[in-house]
Amino acid sequence: MSDTEKGFTAPTLLVQDFRQTMGGKLTDLFFLQNDNGVLAAITNYGARLVGLWVPDKNGDLRDVVIGFGQVQGFAEGEDTYFGATVGRYANRIAHGKFELNGQEYTLATNNGPNHLHGGDTGFSRVVWEAEQPDAQTLTLTYTSAHLEEGYPGELKVTVRYTLTNQDELKIDYTATTDRPTVVNLTNHAYFNLNGEGSGAILNHKLQINADKYNPVDSSLIPTGTESVAGTPFDFREATTIGARIKDQNQQLKFGQGYDHNYVLNGGKGEDLKKAATVVGNESGIVMEVFTQEPGLQFYSGNFMDGSHTLKSGAKDDFRTAFCLETQHFPDSPNQPAFPSTVLKPGQTYNTTTVHKFSAK
CATH class of the missing domain: 2.70.98.10 (Beta-galactosidase; Chain A, domain 5)
Structure with missing residues (x-):
């Protein structure tokens, strides 16, 4: 190249x-x-x-x-x-x-x-x-x-x-x-919109189109569905990833940061819906995520520890990338209240996710 x-x-x-x-x-x-x-x-x-x-x-x-x-x-x-x-x-x-x-x-x-x-x-x-x-x-x-x-x-x-x-x-x-x-x-792509090896992602601005999320137990299994209102999990308005990541909040302690599924507004459907928008604070790169899936797992790189050397020569240091995984909810096979993940013979599992890039 x-x-x-x-x-x-x-x-x-x-x-x-x-x-x-x-x-x-x-x-x-x-x-x-x-x-x-x-x-x-x-x-x-x-x-x-x-x-x-x-x-x-x-x-x-x-x-x-x-x-x-x-x-x-x-x-x-x-x-x-x-x-x-x-x-x-x-x-x-x-x-x-x-x-x-x-x-x-x-x-x-x-x-x-x-x-x-x-x-x-x-x-x-x-x-x-x-x-x-x-x-x-x-x-x-x-x-x-x-x-x-x-x-x-x-x-x-x-x-x-x-x-x-x-x-x-x-x-x-x-x-x-x-x-x-x-x-x-x-x-499971790990993103840093300022570029691989450019440092922490805490100043990226993130907006997630979700009024609710799935709180978890200490082993990160969902315990139900709750409103994001009044919690550090409210990204309905664009907010830096690091703004509340150190808040004294039991859910943040369980995940050692953000590692939770968001219940996307609109649920699962045939049409692509916007799930999230992220902006790199240095690069101006904008990533919009569109999906047919009902959920989005936001992970803030909490277990990255610098033990790997990346293609740029940089290390995968703590919180130098984030994930936005479009998905059905964790543990759905054991939680009937969640959207079903059962696929039967004669059916076709079919889903699309789009990452759209621009700059400002």
């Missing part, structure tokens, strides 16, 4: 650093580029977004997604989920158990007492089949076997990344199953 026309030097990503054989399949690196020069890098290892270069207020490209410069970084050690497609069930399932049609299923407890992001391997540590029909589209497919990670049903999953000429990164998810199962897919 060479310097861009506008003078910003992108970190060098070499395709050969992403080509390895894992589980008998070849990992690789793919680039998408639109007519405006916006660039996305994606690997089929975990169907991960590796980097995303968008123009700032001066027209210079900045990489707003953190990630590694080689596939081994994603494969080694505990999964950071940087940029990953997570499933079969994104977020947590209490005690790694759920019941479906009178039968109990047992999953890995890989996050304290709970199941997180699909288990020990999930979708983030497998090699997906990749097809790139044009310069702006990448289609990734994976078939999850019956009882893989404990989930019932053979699940055939497709994730399609599209980089539009409106400077949108569009992610379309589809899935079908041969037995009743539960499905909740998302992308």
Whole structure:
């Protein structure tokens, strides 16, 4: 990857650093580029977004997604989920158990007492089949076997990344199953709109279109639904991420910051709705998130600890990135009041999320 026309030097990503054989399949690196020069890098290892270069207020490209410069970084050690497609069930399932049609299923407890992001391997540590029909589209497919990670049903999953000429990164998810199962897919990109390695994200301004959120217990399992009014979780008006993050609030203590699902206004529907808007305080980069999903997990990078070196050479220091994961609610299989995540044979799981970029 060479310097861009506008003078910003992108970190060098070499395709050969992403080509390895894992589980008998070849990992690789793919680039998408639109007519405006916006660039996305994606690997089929975990169907991960590796980097995303968008123009700032001066027209210079900045990489707003953190990630590694080689596939081994994603494969080694505990999964950071940087940029990953997570499933079969994104977020947590209490005690790694759920019941479906009178039968109990047992999953890995890989996050304290709970199941997180699909288990020990999930979708983030497998090699997906990749097809790139044009310069702006990448289609990734994976078939999850019956009882893989404990989930019932053979699940055939497709994730399609599209980089539009409106400077949108569009992610379309589809899935079908041969037995009743539960499905909740998302992308776990970590964003810093000032650019990877630019420091903490606490001065980013965030607005979330949600009147309610899901408070959690000490293991981060939802305990119900409550209003955001009068709490540090009220982002209905644009507010800096760091404005209230140190408030004496039990929910912030449980999450060690923000790590909660927001109940988006409008619920789940066929139409895309705006879930959130974020503005980078230094770059002027604006990211709008649109989704068909009913929920949005806002995570403020509370467990980032500087133990990884990113593609820019910077460390993943404390709160130097945030996540906005469009999703169904955590622990829905065990909470009938939440929107259902059950997928049955003959049905198609189909959902779209769009990240739209501009600058001001």
